[in-house]
Amino acid sequence: MSVITYRQALRDTLRDEMARDENVMLLGEEIGLFEGSYKITEGMLKEFGERRVRDTPISEEGFVGAAVGAAMLGLRPVVEVMTINFSMIAIDQIINHAAKVYGMFGGQTSVPMVIRTPGGGGQQLGATHSQNIELFYAFVPGLKVIAPSSPADAAAMLRAAVRDDDPVLLLENLGLYNSKGEVPDGDESVAEIGRAAVTREGSDITLIGYSRMASASLQVAEQLAEQDISVEVVDLRSLRPLDRQTVVDSVRKTGCAVMAEDDWLTYGIGAEIAASIQEGAFDYLDAPVRRVAMAEVPLPYAKPLETAALPSAESITTAVKETLSAVGKRVG
């Protein structure tokens, strides 16, 4: 068992998959000589050469679309889009083409490609570089959208994504790259896309999150355990397909729920989760579902404003406690 960073887990897995399958190739801006803006592709060019590790010009539509075409001919390109904000330049290729080619042609060809892209606020990058727009992609049938929250999960989900025959968008998070976690040595586990995980069992309330907010939720649950509050944590992991059943089962057990998300509230992932809980666990609910989300503003640069706009362990804790108070459960 080793304790490694989320970044290292991605890097190790990517290298292993490159070594395992000749059809796996990397495409993206600054992934070769520069070794990746966030150093996920460090050492790759040296190890695999220019044929398999291809620096692209700044032209997201061109290179993401090229990956779609290459995948149609059987390569398994892993594209790095430097941040999810830039993926919007390529959104036609992702939504109109990568997601549709399999269905639109009656299942004759698939698009086995991965788009790795980080998102997340908190780095003082201003309005256009701090967005969590994974929802745009999670909305679309034909795409798979996954968002690992721990190093072990990052490895297992990236492995699954590379070996999957469909286009998979793997959402990384700037705030998680340096987070550490245990990854079993020689681990070769492949995550099942479309499954959520109960990362901590509890009985008082269900706390649901994904990516950075799943990680924060676990931290909150551990803190609240010291106050005798038993929080069950559900990490969604996969935003499409979405594992509603695991959420509903948990809420049926605990009777109340808080959803924490690093995106805007209105129409957000939490809206979908709240609706699912309403449909699947209405009779079990002791309190309305609370949602903790980003303030609905273009994210500001100034640190105090940015910090205030982002959901945090504190804001999650407050929502959990208020929900429990509302149902008459003792809170510390």
Added chain:
Amino acid sequence: MADTAKAKGGGSAKSTGGRRRSRKDTTQGAPSGTTSAVADEKPDALLDYYRRMLLVRRFEERTGQAYTQARIGGYCHLNLGEEATVVGLMESLQERDYLYTNYRDHGYAIHKGMSPRRVMAELYGRTDGVAKGWGGSMHMYDTETRMLGGYGIVGGQMPMATGAALAVSYRGGDEIVMCQLGDGTTNIGAWHESLNLASLWNLPIVYAIVNNFTGMGTAVDKSSAEPDLYKRGSAFRIEGVRVDGRDVLAVRDAATELVEKARSEQRPYILECTSYRLKGHSVVDPAKYRTEEQTAEARSNDPVAAFEDQLEKAGVLTEDKKKEIADSVKDEVADAADFAENSPSPDVSTLFDYTYATPVANESRRMPADPVFAE
């Protein structure tokens, strides 16, 4: 002789093809200099081209008819008037070569090797359609014949075709990719990004522009700052050639030369085929943006009629042969339509069969009125 003009990449685009018509001229006048070319050709090949062009013509006429009878839904963009370009381009490809096209794709699908029956069945949205009724008019696709799709978003096919060429190059294959597109496509970002990648990475691809001078209803010179489209690769050091797209032999020759250069040199090329669609952008477009003169001009320069005339004058196409071809094409189209009529519609139980290639947990298979959670 084909009326070609070339733009050499990397330098100023200039005519190297001798006599070059002005842009306006390319939409006027019968294909010139082809009578002598006909004399150099094998009669069987000429008759075959004629038959293929006529097949596209009659197939599309039938398609338009079926559309107005509501047997075909959606949008429907026909190849009427572009038959010589379709046949000429497809004649330049080897079976192993790949093709990407835009939404005006029926003729290309047929002459890349798909059966007219299955193309028509796709138009009817039936199970025997090339995409089992999932694609429709704009989305013909067939793995076997390497027709890798018609695409409905203008320019959407360009990055993908470029990526297909990347895959060929990655594997050291000797196939090439042809990417067909319309004149309007040369103004979108994907065009520029694709040409840049193809040239940087030395990809074996031919971008075949069918310049019918009208991006829906907007004339090329109202939408392209450089309306000589074959020159538009010069910023990327990609050589471009213009050819009269109503002359099947000229298109075939120019395309074959570029296809083989792309293959041997592992480089991208651009071929502009000046063409003219006889009807509107789609079946429902009455083309009111055209003047009566323009329409009359197009009709008087019908490539099928012109080729027929040439072959008759050259003594290749006799009255008997003409009737024989007309009859066989008529039968083939009628057979395709009958086949489509008799093919069943897809069963609703297959609705969720083609969302994902790798099965996935918790995929929604919910019908509109179903609850999300069963009690």
